[in-house]
Structure formats: C-alpha cells, structure tokens
Amino acid sequence: MTGSVATMIIEILTGKFDVPSEEVTPSTVLEDVEVDSLALLELSLILEKRLGVSIDEGTLSSAQTVSEAADVIARLGDTAPAAA
Template identity: 45%
Template sequence: MFETLKTILVDKLKISPDQITLEASKEDVELDSLAVVELSLVLEKELGLKISDDELIEVDTVGEIVALMNERSVTV
C-alpha cells in the first residue's frame, strides 16, 4: 500500500519521490490542506477507499496514511 500511495503522491500531487518515506510528516511531503482534500478524492476515485480529508488531516505521517488505507481496504 505504501508504493501505491507513493505513486499517487508523485503522479497526481507532484511530490518528489525522495521526500516520501513512512516516517515523513505531511509537512515533509508538502501535504497542505488543499493537497489533503485532493488526496482524499484520488484515493476514493482510483482505489475506492473512502478516507475523508478530516481523517487525513488528523494523521501525522505518511505511515499513518498507509495504515488508514490498509484499514479501509479490508472493509471495502
């Protein structure tokens, strides 16, 4: 799931792949509130994962976003 998220962040949100690690904070990968909304929409459209922008705002790291994605992919 990390590689999937990394691909989305690089291809859709134009984030440098070098910045994206499981430990990276949202600030490290330049995920501001607008980018978080866009990420939420992309996750639902491309992967069918319903993760609200509010939920994404509350997590601190890329690893936590991956954990949310894993959790939601099980319930889909």
C-alpha cells in the same frame, strides 16, 4: 494491503504533486512535503477512486506519516463487507 497503499500514496505525491521522490518514504510526514488541507482532499479523492473506499474528511491529516495514512486507508478497505 498497507504496503501497496503506501506505495500508491508515494506515487501520487511524486507524480501528481511533484514531490521529489528522494524526499518521500513511508516515514515522511505529509506536512514536511507541504501537503496542505487542499492537497489532502485531492489525495483522498484519488485514493477513493483507485481503491473503491470512502474516505471521510478529516480521516487523513498532514501530521500523519505516509505509513500512518496508508494504515488508516487500509483499515477502511478491511471494513468493507466481505463477500459471502
């Protein structure tokens, strides 16, 4: 799931936040593409809606890489109750 989350984050950054696609890779640090606290909140809300997970404030940080942020979000999805 991490790979698909990373791809989703990159798509959001390039589509919603108009970051040039050549500037965003899984190793890109979010603050390097000017993702500030407001953008992090918006990114979190978009990911919550798309993935059906709850992302607490402070879970994502502009110091994280795209891959690190995706790992955190993927773990949130992994902790959802399993269907019996």
